[in-house]
Amino acid sequence: MPNQHTIAAWTALVTANRRVLETIERALKTAGLPQLSWYDALLELEKAGPSGIRPFALKERLLLPQYSLSRLLDRLEAAQLIDRHEAADDGRGQIVHLTELGLRTRQKMWPVYAETLLHCVEDRLSPNEAAELARLLAKLADAPS
Amino acid sequence: MPNQHTIAAWTALVTANRRVLETIERALKTAGLPQLSWYDALLELEKAGPSGIRPFALKERLLLPQYSLSRLLDRLEAAQLIDRHEAADDGRGQIVHLTELGLRTRQKMWPVYAETLLHCVEDRLSPNEAAELARLLAKLADAPS
DNA sequence: CCAATATACATGCAATTGCATTTACATTGG
DNA sequence: CCAATGTAAATGCAATTGCATGTATATTGG
Numbered sequence: 001m002p003n004q005h006t007i008a009a010w011t012a013l014v015t016a017n018r019r020v021l022e023t024i025e026r027a028l029k030t031a032g033l034p035q036l037s038w039y040d041a042l043l044e045l046e047k048a049g050p051s052g053i054r055p056f057a058l059k060e061r062l063l064l065p066q067y068s069l070s071r072l073l074d075r076l077e078a079a080q081l082i083d084r085h086e087a088a089d090d091g092r093g094q095i096v097h098l099t100e101l102g103l104r105t106r107q108k109m110w111p112v113y114a115e116t117l118l119h120c121v122e123d124r125l126s127p128n129e130a131a132e133l134a135r136l137l138a139k140l141a142d143a144p145s
Numbered sequence: 146m147p148n149q150h151t152i153a154a155w156t157a158l159v160t161a162n163r164r165v166l167e168t169i170e171r172a173l174k175t176a177g178l179p180q181l182s183w184y185d186a187l188l189e190l191e192k193a194g195p196s197g198i199r200p201f202a203l204k205e206r207l208l209l210p211q212y213s214l215s216r217l218l219d220r221l222e223a224a225q226l227i228d229r230h231e232a233a234d235d236g237r238g239q240i241v242h243l244t245e246l247g248l249r250t251r252q253k254m255w256p257v258y259a260e261t262l263l264h265c266v267e268d269r270l271s272p273n274e275a276a277e278l279a280r281l282l283a284k285l286a287d288a289p290s
Numbered sequence: 291c292c293a294a295t296a297t298a299c300a301t302g303c304a305a306t307t308g309c310a311t312t313t314a315c316a317t318t319g320g
Numbered sequence: 321c322c323a324a325t326g327t328a329a330a331t332g333c334a335a336t337t338g339c340a341t342g343t344a345t346a347t348t349g350g
Contacts, residue, residue: 002259005275006267010165012282017162018208019286020155056298063163068337070300075336092298092345114147122151124284130150133281137157139269141164201328213307215330220306237315237328 013140020120024113031112034105038081039113041072042106045082045098052097054087081105158285165265169258176257179250183226184258186217187251190227190243197242199232226250 002010024036044061045053059069073096076082081102087093125133147155169181189206190198204214218241221227226247232238243251270278 002262002267003272003275005272005279006262006270008279009270009275009282010262010266012279012286013158013162013165015208016282016285017158020158054298063160065338066299067301067339070298071336074300087298090298090346092343094299117147117151117155121155121285122147124287125151125154125281127148127150129281129284130148130154132277134150134153134157136270136274136278136281137154137161139274140161140266141157142269199328210308211329212309212331215328216306219330232328235316235328237313239329 013137020116023120024116027112027116028109033109033112034079036113037072038076039106039109041069041076042081042098042102042109045096046103046106048096048098050097052085052095054090054093054095056093058096076102079105158282165261168265169261172257172261173254178254178257179224181258182217183221184251184254186214186221187226187243187247187254190241191248191251193241193243195242197230197240199235199238199240201238203241221247224250 021036028034028036028039040062041058044058048058055069055073056066059066062069064072073082073084077084081099083097083099084094085097087095121130166181173179173181173184185207186203189203193203200214200218201211204211207214209217218227218229222229226244228242228244229239230242232240266275
């Protein structure tokens with residue numbers, strides 16, 4: 001049976017996550033921008049640089065189920081934010097690249113996202129508290145053993 | 146622009162939340178039990194006691210959108226875990242009660258849920274760390290201003 | 291070489307979610 | 321009293337998610 005602190009921590013984790021996420025999604029929608037999941041994908045694509053990235057690798061970075069990424073890429077491609085080509089060295093796979101429009105879209109999303117983080121996180125925690133929070137949460141984020 | 150600690154905290158929050166949630170949902174599904182959202186609702190219904198609770202109040206406790214709760218209650222009712230009656234004093238509303246089966250279902254879910262929390266949270270944090278985590282997260286959980 | 295197995299990705303279908311709107315009753319100000 | 325407004329809850333419809341499975345290529349053990 002978990003002790004009371006464990007339960008309090010987990011409850012607070014769920015609540016905080018919902019509250020912040022909700023606020024971010026609402027801000028993005030209000031600004032006429034895509035969902036946060038698009039941002040995450042676009043950012044990873046940008047980090048991957050001009051060589052692009054394979055979906056199976058992207059899936060690891062984004063912690064998404066395979067089918068979920070497959071469909072996210074469908075939507076990003078339909079919106080012309082990414083390109084998909086066959087992988088030269090693996091007939092099963094493909095390589096995904098960010099388009100110019102994809103880059104610009106992420107850049108337009110960032111100020112809205114950032115503003116919400118300031119409001120919902122930075123204004124509420126000192127730098128030390130934020131660092132401590134990150135440290136504690138990292139302990140929970142490792143792959144389940 | 147958020148500082149690096151803010152970003153680290155937010156990223157870790159999202160990741161930790163996903164990892165733990167995923168583990169809980171998988172454990173429940175493997176045990177042939179309903180989703181975590183059902184647990185939360187059943188628990189609140191249990192807390193409400195024999196007088197039951199109005200959906201609009203339940204929605205505040207569960208932090209769910211109105212339509213989302215309405216449909217969750219549809220499913221719980223179809224599974225005979227709750228009863229819904231018209232509210233005696235408000236013709237627009239209803240009162241929701243837990244059934245015997247609803248109570249037993251929550252009781253069957255708890256060991257599975259608890260075991261996952263032990264594994265994913267309690268084993269990874271000292272009691273002091275858990276308490277500190279809860280304290281920090283609570284600062285993020287207040288209604289957005 | 292090749293059968294067995296593993297990996298990469300897609301997809302049909304059912305369940306769930308989100309959004310906007312609707313229905314019904316309640317409350318309030320004139 | 322009653323029109324206007326507010327609140328409780330449901331619902332049509334489109335989008336998203338989850339699950340199971342399918343298709344295609346790659347790898348590996350004998």
